[in-house]
Amino acid sequence: MSSIEELRAEFPQLSVKVYNKPLVYLDNAATSLRPRSVIAKWEEMSSKYSANLHRAIHAIANRATEEFENARIATARFIGASSEKEIIFTSGTTQALNLVAYSLGEMKNFLRPGDEIIIGEAEHHSNILPWQLLAERKSLKIKVLPVDENGYLRIEELPSLVSDRTKLCCIAHISNVLGIINPVREISDYCRKRGVLTVMDGAQGVVHCEVDVKALGADFYAFSGHKLYAASGTGVLWGRKELLDRMPPYMGGGEMISSVKWSGSSFATVPQKFEAGTQNMAGVPTLSPAFKWAEKFREYPELEGIKHYLLETLPQIEGLRLFGKPLKIEDKIPLFSLAVKGAHHEDLALILDKMGIAVRSGQMCAEPLMERYGVTGMIRASFAPYNTQEEAEYFVKSLQKALKMLK
Amino acid sequence: MISIEEVKRAVVENFSMFDEWLDKYEYLIELGNKLEPFPESLKTDERLIKGCQSRVWLDTSFQDGKLIFRADSDALITKGIISLLINVYSGRTPKEIAEDDFSFIESIGLKENLSPTRAGGLASMISTIREEAVKHNV
Numbered sequence: 001m002s003s004i005e006e007l008r009a010e011f012p013q014l015s016v017k018v019y020n021k022p023l024v025y026l027d028n029a030a031t032s033l034r035p036r037s038v039i040a041k042w043e044e045m046s047s048k049y050s051a052n053l054h055r056a057i058h059a060i061a062n063r064a065t066e067e068f069e070n071a072r073i074a075t076a077r078f079i080g081a082s083s084e085k086e087i088i089f090t091s092g093t094t095q096a097l098n099l100v101a102y103s104l105g106e107m108k109n110f111l112r113p114g115d116e117i118i119i120g121e122a123e124h125h126s127n128i129l130p131w132q133l134l135a136e137r138k139s140l141k142i143k144v145l146p147v148d149e150n151g152y153l154r155i156e157e158l159p160s161l162v163s164d165r166t167k168l169c170c171i172a173h174i175s176n177v178l179g180i181i182n183p184v185r186e187i188s189d190y191c192r193k194r195g196v197l198t199v200m201d202g203a204q205g206v207v208h209c210e211v212d213v214k215a216l217g218a219d220f221y222a223f224s225g226h227k228l229y230a231a232s233g234t235g236v237l238w239g240r241k242e243l244l245d246r247m248p249p250y251m252g253g254g255e256m257i258s259s260v261k262w263s264g265s266s267f268a269t270v271p272q273k274f275e276a277g278t279q280n281m282a283g284v285p286t287l288s289p290a291f292k293w294a295e296k297f298r299e300y301p302e303l304e305g306i307k308h309y310l311l312e313t314l315p316q317i318e319g320l321r322l323f324g325k326p327l328k329i330e331d332k333i334p335l336f337s338l339a340v341k342g343a344h345h346e347d348l349a350l351i352l353d354k355m356g357i358a359v360r361s362g363q364m365c366a367e368p369l370m371e372r373y374g375v376t377g378m379i380r381a382s383f384a385p386y387n388t389q390e391e392a393e394y395f396v397k398s399l400q401k402a403l404k405m406l407k
Numbered sequence: 408m409i410s411i412e413e414v415k416r417a418v419v420e421n422f423s424m425f426d427e428w429l430d431k432y433e434y435l436i437e438l439g440n441k442l443e444p445f446p447e448s449l450k451t452d453e454r455l456i457k458g459c460q461s462r463v464w465l466d467t468s469f470q471d472g473k474l475i476f477r478a479d480s481d482a483l484i485t486k487g488i489i490s491l492l493i494n495v496y497s498g499r500t501p502k503e504i505a506e507d508d509f510s511f512i513e514s515i516g517l518k519e520n521l522s523p524t525r526a527g528g529l530a531s532m533i534s535t536i537r538e539e540a541v542k543h544n545v
Contacts, residue, residue, distance in 0.1 A: 019428060344482035346460035347436075351484075354428035362460045376481065377460060405433055406483055 004302070004388055010035045011386050021356030024391045029176055029204060029335050029382030030360055031226050037289035042231050045282040053279055054255060054272070067285040072271070074288040078295075079221065080212035081238050088237040088244070088274045089284055093203040094126040096222035096237035097170075099274060100199055101130035103247040104168070105138055113139035116166045118196075120153060120182070121146045121372060122175035125365040127201040131170055145171070147372070151178035151324035152331075155186060162194050169198045173205025173221075177366045177380065178324030179335030181209065188217035197243070203227055208333040210298060213238050230290035231283035237274070244270040251276040297385040303334045306383055306392045310336055313396050317403070319343075323373060334383035337364070343406045345377040351402040352379070357395055411503050414495050415511040422515040431516070435487025442490045445479030456531040461485045465532050467539050473498050474539055478532065488517060488529055496536055504540035509533060 008014045011033045016023045025033060051061040053068050069084075076084040090096040105111060117131050121144050135142050143161050146154050153171070162169075169191045174181050184205075188198045202211060202223040213221050220243075225234030239247075249256055249267055253276030258266040267273050307329060314322055319341035326332035339345065349361035360380040363370045370377060381395055425431045449466050456463040461482035468475045476497040480486045495511070496504055512518060512533075 344461060346482040347484050349460075351429065351432055354432065376462070405429070405436060 004386075008386050008388075010037075012036065012039070014386060018356050018358075019354055024355075024357045024387075024394060026381040026383060026387065026391070026395060027358045027360050028384040028387075029179075029207075029227065029380065031232065032207070032229050032384055033386065034231070034286075035229055035289070035293050037292070038230055038286045041286045041289050042282050045285050050281070053281060064281050068279065068281060071284045071287045074291055075236055075238075078211075078291045079206070079236075079238055080214050082214065083241065085270055086238055086241050086244065088239070088271045089279060090222075090235040090237055091233050091280065092224040092226065092235035093124075093201060093222045094235075096235050097126055097199070097201060098130045099237055099250045100220050100222070100239070101134045103250045103274070104197070104243075105134045106248045107243075107246055111138050111140065111167060114141065114165060116141045116143055116163060118143050118145050118158075118161050118166060118169040120144075120171045120175070122151065122153070122178050122366065122369050123170065123172055124176050124201060124203070125367070126203075127170050127172060127199075128368070131168075140167075141165075144368075145169075147175075147178065147369075150327065151175070151180045152327070153182050153187075155183055155190075158187065158190055162191070162196060166194065166196050169196050170201070171198065172201040172203070173211075174208060174333055175324070175366070175369075176204050176335075177337050177364050177369055177378070179204070179333045179337070179382075180324045180326060181205070181331050181333065184216055184218065188219075192217060204333065204335070207294065219243060225283065225287055225290060228287075228290055229293045231280070231286040233280050234283040234287060236287075241270065244274070247274075249273050249276065253277040255279070300385040302389070303383060303385055303387075304329075305389055306387065307332065307334045309389065309392055310334075310381075310396070314338060317396075317400065321375075323378060334387075335380065336382070337378045337380040339373075339375045339378045340403060343403055345379045347406055348379050348399070348402050351405060352395075352398055355398045355401075357381075357398055359395075408498070411495060411499055411507060418491055418495065419511055419514045432484055432487075435491075436483045437487070438490040439480075439483040439486030442479070442486055442493075443477070445477055449477070450479070456535070463489065463529060463532050465535055467535070469539075469543055473500055474504060474536075474543060476536060485529060489532070491515075492529075492532065492536070501540045501543035504536065505544040509537075 013033045049060055049064045051064045053065045072084045072087045075087045081087060090099060117135060117140055119128060119131055119142055145161060148154055171182060171187055173184050184200060191198045197219040199220040200218045202221045206223040207228050219240050221238045223236050226232040256268050256273050256276040258268050314320055314336060321339050323337045345361040349359055352359055362377045364380060425434060445464060450464050454464045454466050456465060461480050463480045464478060466477045476493050478489045478493060480489055
């Protein structure tokens with residue numbers, strides 16, 4: 001790939017116009033755009049290989065199964081899993097985290113009333129609510145690992161939070177609001193020594209960091225395909241095999257059984273044990289071409305320039321508060337959540353939208369964090385490697401214009 | 408008092424002057440800034456319509472056979488739209504409101520701002536105005 005134009009041409013949505021203006025897509029942390037190779041794979045699967053997986057004998061089903069299982073192998077390789085049997089396909093990070101929370105909750109000899117779960121303060125609702133539901137079901141206690149003013153997790157507080165009743169620690173690799181890379185390795189090291197299992201929300205992390213789950217030392221890692229250039233409705237749960245083996249099924253249905261009898265049923269082994277019902281057969285195979293893009297993008301330095309530019313320019317805007325301020329630039333991904341005094345995030349987002357800029361606004365599925373920083377909401381601009389310096393400059397100019405309108 | 412149809416026509420006419428979205432928003436911001444102040448004491452949880460983004464407070468009273476609406480929002484463009492709605496619907500009889508189809512919102516191109524799928528406070532504000540009208544239209 002020689003130029004940014006050629007790169008952008010691989011992502012058809014970039015040529016879409018909104019309100020007769022070129023689309024400036026800065027909502028990549030919510031959903032990334034899809035490259036042609038992903039769209040082509042999805043189309044190929046839909047137009048040629050629609051069939052249920054694993055069970056049927058016919059040729060089409062065989063091919064569909066092969067593509068699906070190849071994606072599992074590709075996923076294992078992409079995140080450094082020991083075996084593809086540790087890869088469970090879900091509809092996204094949310095389902096993956098709910099699966100862990102439910103199934104761990106029902107695992108024999110694991111949780112007792114009064115046990116404790118530690119959750120990061122900057123978590124997405126998807127890494128809070130499954131644990132709150134579990135805590136309610138099993139009478140557990142939730143403790144919060146706070147973030148500091150700059151958006152760094154206060155991991156020095158971990159020792160005072162972990163007790164001999166602590167069973168789980170649930171942390172995002174990177175918060176979807178703050179964009180600061182958390183010291184997940186340190187956290188999982190500490191937790192492992194204390195017998196605490198770590199569950200990582202990798203929805204943002206897997207996009208921006210090279211993930212090796214073995215090196216990370218976590219017990220579970222969850223991520224979504226739709227933020228990683230793959231089809232929507234795809235997600236991955238990685239878990240350590242010995243835990244997955246012990247965990248009971250999350251949903252019952254087709255595909256996940258070994259034998260079904262009125263007197264009682266037995267279940268398939270992992271990963272099928274956790275994949276009840278018809279899977280996303282057109283979507284999952286798009287993970288393979290998506291991983292290729294994700295790997296290619298790691299060699300793209302352009303985003304560094306955008307990061308430098310915005311970290312320098314945004315704080316100069318009067319009344320602007322940036323959330324997730326890095327002490328070192330490499331701690332931060334190109335994601336900028338901000339609030340401006342006297343300007344409502346909804347107004348800003350509405351005006352930016354009409355200028356062709358897609359940003360996220362509101363509470364960003366992190367209401368407790370909004371409360372922590374004393375704001376009703378923020379706007380968030382999140383960049384991908386197909387975004388340009390010109391787009392970053394247009395964003396700043398447009399933001400300034402919007403603020404002038406709202407004065 | 409001029410009829411509800413005439414007020415709506417005037418609103419649609421005012422909006423048709425703007426070709427550009429940003430001009431429409433500038434106009435709404437101006438309207439929002441001019442909206443009659445909403446007493447802080449009325450900003451109670453019962454009057455709060457919580458949307459995903461902005462908050463809307465709506466106070467309804469029924470006087471001399473007419474419905475009086477007062478409202479506020481913490482966001483300016485929403486406040487401008489509130490001002491439009493109050494201009495059209497406050498001080499009208501329940502019958503007038505109940506018989507209205509609220510379609511003028513579409514004619515000024517603000518449908519997306521008011522769509523219920525956006526989970527905004529404004530869509531709820533409109534349904535509340537309608538419900539109040541139906542309730543009193545006996």
